[in-house]
Every structure is written in C-alpha cells, then in structure tokens.
Amino acid sequence: MPDLFKLVLEIAVILAVCRGVGSIFRKIGQPRVVGEMFAGILLGPSLLGWMAPGISAYLFPAGSLGFLNALSQIGVVVFMFLVGLGINPKELKKHGHAAVLTSHVSITAPFVLAAFLSLYLYPKLSDDSVAFTSFALFMGAAMSITAFPVLARILAERDLLGSRLGTVAIACAAVDDVTGWCILAYIVVLIRSAHNPTPIWVTVGGIVAFALVMIYGVRRMLHRYVTIYRERGQLSENLMALMLLLVLASALCTEWLGIHLLFGSFLMGAIMPKEQKFVRYILDRFETVTVTLLLPLFFAFTGLRTNIGLVKGQEMWIYCGLIILVATVGKLGGSMLASWLSGMPVREAAGLGTLMNTRGLMELVILNIGLDIKVISPALFSMMVLMALFTTFMTTPVLEMICPDRLLREGPARVPEQELAVRIPATPCADRISA
Amino acid sequence: MSNANRNFIIAYILLVALPIVGLLGVLKNGRTLTAPISVDGMWQLQADPTRLASLPCGKTLGQNPETALAISQSGRNFTLSLANGPKSTASGVLDGTTLKASLVPAAAWSEETGCGASRELTLVATVDIKTDPRSLTGMLSVSDCPSCGSVEFHAVRLAPAAKKGLR
Numbered sequence: 001m002p003d004l005f006k007l008v009l010e011i012a013v014i015l016a017v018c019r020g021v022g023s024i025f026r027k028i029g030q031p032r033v034v035g036e037m038f039a040g041i042l043l044g045p046s047l048l049g050w051m052a053p054g055i056s057a058y059l060f061p062a063g064s065l066g067f068l069n070a071l072s073q074i075g076v077v078v079f080m081f082l083v084g085l086g087i088n089p090k091e092l093k094k095h096g097h098a099a100v101l102t103s104h105v106s107i108t109a110p111f112v113l114a115a116f117l118s119l120y121l122y123p124k125l126s127d128d129s130v131a132f133t134s135f136a137l138f139m140g141a142a143m144s145i146t147a148f149p150v151l152a153r154i155l156a157e158r159d160l161l162g163s164r165l166g167t168v169a170i171a172c173a174a175v176d177d178v179t180g181w182c183i184l185a186y187i188v189v190l191i192r193s194a195h196n197p198t199p200i201w202v203t204v205g206g207i208v209a210f211a212l213v214m215i216y217g218v219r220r221m222l223h224r225y226v227t228i229y230r231e232r233g234q235l236s237e238n239l240m241a242l243m244l245l246l247v248l249a250s251a252l253c254t255e256w257l258g259i260h261l262l263f264g265s266f267l268m269g270a271i272m273p274k275e276q277k278f279v280r281y282i283l284d285r286f287e288t289v290t291v292t293l294l295l296p297l298f299f300a301f302t303g304l305r306t307n308i309g310l311v312k313g314q315e316m317w318i319y320c321g322l323i324i325l326v327a328t329v330g331k332l333g334g335s336m337l338a339s340w341l342s343g344m345p346v347r348e349a350a351g352l353g354t355l356m357n358t359r360g361l362m363e364l365v366i367l368n369i370g371l372d373i374k375v376i377s378p379a380l381f382s383m384m385v386l387m388a389l390f391t392t393f394m395t396t397p398v399l400e401m402i403c404p405d406r407l408l409r410e411g412p413a414r415v416p417e418q419e420l421a422v423r424i425p426a427t428p429c430a431d432r433i434s435a
Numbered sequence: 436m437s438n439a440n441r442n443f444i445i446a447y448i449l450l451v452a453l454p455i456v457g458l459l460g461v462l463k464n465g466r467t468l469t470a471p472i473s474v475d476g477m478w479q480l481q482a483d484p485t486r487l488a489s490l491p492c493g494k495t496l497g498q499n500p501e502t503a504l505a506i507s508q509s510g511r512n513f514t515l516s517l518a519n520g521p522k523s524t525a526s527g528v529l530d531g532t533t534l535k536a537s538l539v540p541a542a543a544w545s546e547e548t549g550c551g552a553s554r555e556l557t558l559v560a561t562v563d564i565k566t567d568p569r570s571l572t573g574m575l576s577v578s579d580c581p582s583c584g585s586v587e588f589h590a591v592r593l594a595p596a597a598k599k600g601l602r
Contacts, residue, residue: 097439097440097443100443101443101446101447101450101451104447104450104451105450105451108450108451108454108455108458109450109454111454111458112454112455112457112458112461115458115461115462115465116461118461118465119461119464119465119468122465122468122470123468123469123470123471123510124510124511125509125510126470126471126510127470127471127472127473127474127475127508127510128469128470128471128472128473129473129475130470130473132462132465132466132468132470133462133465133466136461136462136465137462140458310509310512310514334450337450338446338450341446341450374475377475377508377509377510378507378509378514379509379510379512380509
C-alpha cells in the first residue's frame with residue numbers, strides 16, 4: 001500500500017513547482033508546458049537530488065515512484081486520446097502535394113540523419129543486448145516526432161491557426177505524429193517479440209486486424225456521439241464514461257497485442273468524429289484535469305528518471321550537442337527545404353521548419369517508452385530529454401526572430417486558398433531568398 | 436502529366452525515396468557494429484562472508500548474504516548500487532570484458548569500524564559472456580589500504596537481457 005501522506009505530499013509539491021515554473025516561463029514568452037517540462041527536471045536527480053539529496057530522498061523515495069508512474073501513465077493515456085482527437089487527416093488534403101512532400105520530408109530527413117548518427121553513437125552509448133536496427137529506428141522515430149499539441153498552442157497564442165503557415169504546420173505535424181507512432185509501434189513489437197514466444201506475424205496480424213476493426217467498425221459507431229451532441233448540445237455523464245471506457249479498452253487491447261497502452265488511446269482519439277464543436281466539447285471536458293493535474297506528474301516522473309549527471313565529461317557533451325544538432329538540422333532543415341521547394345517564401349518556410357522542430361511532451365512520451373523497453377540507455381535518455389527541451393524552448397524565440405508577427409499577418413500568408421505547388425528550381429531563386 | 440505532378444514526383448524521389456534507400460543502407464551496415472557487452476541489470480553477489488567482514492567497509496556487506504548489485508549501463512559507463520545493501524552509488528567503466536568501479540560508502544556505512552570516510556571500495560571484475568546468464572568474477576579491495584588485501588567474489592546476473600530486436 002502506498003504511504004498516502006507521502007503520495008499526496010509528492011503530488012502537491014509537483015503541482016506547486018510545475019505551476020510556478022510554468023508561470024515564469026509564460027512571462028518570458030514560452031508555452032507553459034516548456035516550463036512544466038523544465039520543472040520536472042528540477043525535481044529530479046539533476047538538481048534537487050544533487051543539491052539536496054536528503055529532501056529528494058524524503059519527497060521521492062524509490063518505493064513511491066511506482067504509484068507516481070501509474071498515475072502519470074493514466075494521464076498520458078488520456079492525453080494521447082486528446083492528441084489523436086485533435087488530429088484531422090483532412091487538413092492535409094487542403095494543401096495538396098506540397099503538404100504531402102513537406103510532411104514526408106520532415107519525417108525522412110531527421111529519421112535518416114538520426115540513423116547515420118546512430119552509426120557513431122551505437123558503439124558508444126548502447127550495449128550488445130540492443131540490436132543496431134532497433135537502436136537506429138528508435139533514434140529516427142524519436143527525432144522525427146513533432147509535438148502536435150505544443151505546436152497547436154504556439155500557433156493559437158500567436159493567432160496563426162488560420163494562416164497558411166499554421167494550417168500547413170498542423171497538417172504536417174499530424175502526419176508526422178501518426179507516422180512516428182506507427183514506426184514506434186513496429187519497434188516495440190520487434191523488441192517485445194524477442195521476449196515473446198508468439199511469432200511476430202501473429203502480433204502484427206493482430207495489430208492490423210485491431211486497427212481495421214477500429215477504423216471501419218468502431219469509427220462508424222462513434223458517429224452516434226456527434227448525432228446525440230447535435231441533438232442535445234451536450235453529452236450525458238454516462239456517455240462520457242462510456243467514451244473513457246472505450247479509450248481504456250482500446251489501450252488495453254494494444255497493450256495485450258504487444259505494443260503499448262498509448263497506441264490504443266491515440267488510435268481511439270484519431271478515429272473520433274472531427275466536427276469542430278464536438279472536438280472542442282470533448283477537449284474541454286478532459287483537458288483541465290489531464291493538463292493541470294496528471295501531466296505534471298508525468299513531467300516529474302520523467303524528471304526523476306533524467307540524470308544530467310550521467311552526461312559527464314567533454315565526450316558526452318559532444319554526443320549531446322551532436323544529437324541536438326542532428327535533430328534540428330534534420331527537422332528544421334528538412335521541413336524548410338521541402339516547403340521552400342513547394343513554393344513557400346524562404347522566411348515562411350524557415351518558420352514552418354522551426355515549428356516542426358518543436359518536440360515537447362510527445363518526445364518525452366516516446367523517450368520514456370524507449371527507456372522502459374531498454375532500447376536507449378539512461379545517459380542517452382538524459383541527452384534526448386535535453387534535446388527535447390532545447391528544441392521546444394528555441395521554437396518561440398526563433399519563430400519570432402524569423403517570422404515576426406507583423407510579417408506573418410501580411411497578405412499572402414493569410415490566404416489559405418493559395419495553392420502551393422512543388423517547383424524544382426534550376427538555380428537558387430533570388431526572389432525567394434529575399435522574401 | 437502536368438508540370439506540378441512531374442515536379443512533385445521528382446522532388447518526392449529526391450527527398451523521400453532516395454533517403455529511405457540510404458536508410459536501408461545504414462541499417463545494413465550498422466549490423467556489423469559491435470557495442471560494449473551488456474552488464475545492465477541485477478547481479479547476485481556471492482562472496483565469503485568471513486573474508487568480506489575482515490575487509491574494512493566490507494562488514495556491512497558481509498552481514499547480508501543476499502546482497503545484489505544493480506548496474507545501470509550507458510555504453511561503456513555504468514553506475515552501480517547495492518540493491519538491498521547500504522545506500523551507496525558507484526560509477527565505473529567497462530573495458531572489453533573488464534569492469535572497474537569505485538564505490539564511496541555512504542555516511543552511515545562509513546561509521547562501520549575500520550571504514551573511514553575517505554575510503555573507497557574498489558571493484559575489478561571480468562564478465563564471462565559465455566555463460567547464460569552472464570557471470571562476473573573479480574576482486575573487492577579498499578583504496579589506501581595495501582595491508583587490507585582483497586576479497587574474491589562471484590556474481591550472477593539475475594535477469595539476463597535478451598536480444599532486444601532484430602540484428
């Protein structure tokens with residue numbers, strides 16, 4: 001049984017620190033979530049455990065971490081449902097080939113660069129119990145993810161959701177996340193199958209069958225929710241409870257099939273009806289408790305697993321710097337190049353690249369899975385957490401520098417109907433560079 | 436085929452398809468790489484309790500015959516702690532199949548007779564990778580104490596790590 005006093009004290013401390021640091025970050029123009037991620041690190045061995053080991057051991061004894069993890073995982077399950085709910089595949093179709101190219105390049109560029117970096121890092125930061133293929137694929141998936149919710153929040157705060165930059169960014173981030181999670185599911189299946197007597201094709205077949213049932217069966221049934229919402233303007237408590245039960249059942253199915261709880265909750269969110277008012281209604285019901293109570297626990301749990309002390313010595317900091325560099329060049333550079341080739345002015349393309357480079361919370365979710373299945377080592381986990389913090393933190397100031405609000409609100413970028421078309425320049429276009 | 440479609444196909448091949456081919460090449464080449472041997476996990480420590488008790492700082496260890504070493508590995512580096520012994524953490528380096536670690540006893544442990552605050556327990560061991568589960572054989576000694584001698588120990592990994600994923 002958990003020591004209830006300790007557990008409640010832990011939660012209270014985590015909430016207080018996360019809210020406090022989040023508010024400070026808001027004041028310096030950062031999204032609150034970046035501050036909360038940072039607060040998690042502060043509560044872990046990297047700061048509190050290092051400066052005041054006695055207090056750290058009292059507040060977060062090893063025995064209590066299991067309960068904290070369980071609570072935080074429930075939060076992440078609901079959060080992933082909300083992320084899936086916010087994703088609308090139809091957004092991508094609005095921008096045609098250009099958005100398809102940009103989104104796919106924004107995955108392949110960081111993915112391939114991460115695989116190349118893995119050739120260098122694998123002998124240094126991994127061990128022979130991890131296969132190179134799993135290591136490289138995981139690094140690729142982790143570097144190609146985009147924090148869809150953080151990105152949406154940054155765009156909303158800057159009133160850019162309706163702009164061309166905003167809609168293309170949202171569409172590309174949605175594709176990135178779905179692709180990233182599919183790749184991660186594959187890696188988890190590969191790794192778990194090594195411990196599981198069930199043949200891999202049975203697992204893969206089960207997952208495909210489950211996904212088909214969800215997409216072609218359950219999805220149709222879920223439309224009843226929209227019909228009832230339209231009729232009554234709200235959903236009863238029973239219907240909301242049923243929705244939660246469906247999320248949990250889907251999560252349990254994917255866990256049972258050998259992937260992870262989070263894939264099921266994400267898929268349930270992704271197949272929910274996408275009517276704007278309905279989505280907003282569901283988000284309003286779930287977001288408050290998830291974002292203010294449960295996610296800070298996840299940040300703290302991640303922070304407790306992050307030990308920046310493991311990144312010691314010049315050599316380790318060089319690895320960390322390389323990870324940040326490759327992640328940024330791959331994601332920012334790849335997205336920028338593809339969107340520029342698609343006809344976006346260079347400044348706007350750079351803005352899109354910067355937005356796509358936001359990894360935030362989604363990265364932490366993926367990294368925790370990687371550490372759980374031991375495909376990454378604790379030191380590499382800490383380096384990747386630093387990369388996630390760095391790339392998320394840099395988004396707002398770099399975006400403001402490259403694409404100040406006044407420029408983004410000017411004419412062409414505010415016209416969503418303006419069709420982007422892929423153009424292959426024979427020589428670098430001076431007009432685009434000067435744009 | 437319209438110009439827009441043609442350009443899209445060219446750009447897609449150059450920026451998406453070719454890199455994927457490159458990725459396949461990287462994955463193929465990477466299979467030849469070798470990473471440090473895995474020592475991550477829990478290891479059941481077996482040592483003569485009488486000899487262990489005669490070692491400064493070793494008495495506390497000798498009192499618990501079920502002492503387990505918890506190793507958390509990151510490439511060649513690892514941290515080591517006593518899972519059910521006195522609270523203490525050590526860091527070490529793996530060189531081939533040889534493990535070297537220095538363990539600074541925590542304050543409460545240092546109060547043990549003969550275990551000074553500045554003393555370190557040094558662990559040097561060789562991993563036998565042919566056994567399943569892997570085992571360790573090595574020596575525990577105390578720094579700054581040439582007369583103290585050393586104690587031989589053997590450890591067996593409790594949860595052998597299976598290959599994670601495909602080669």
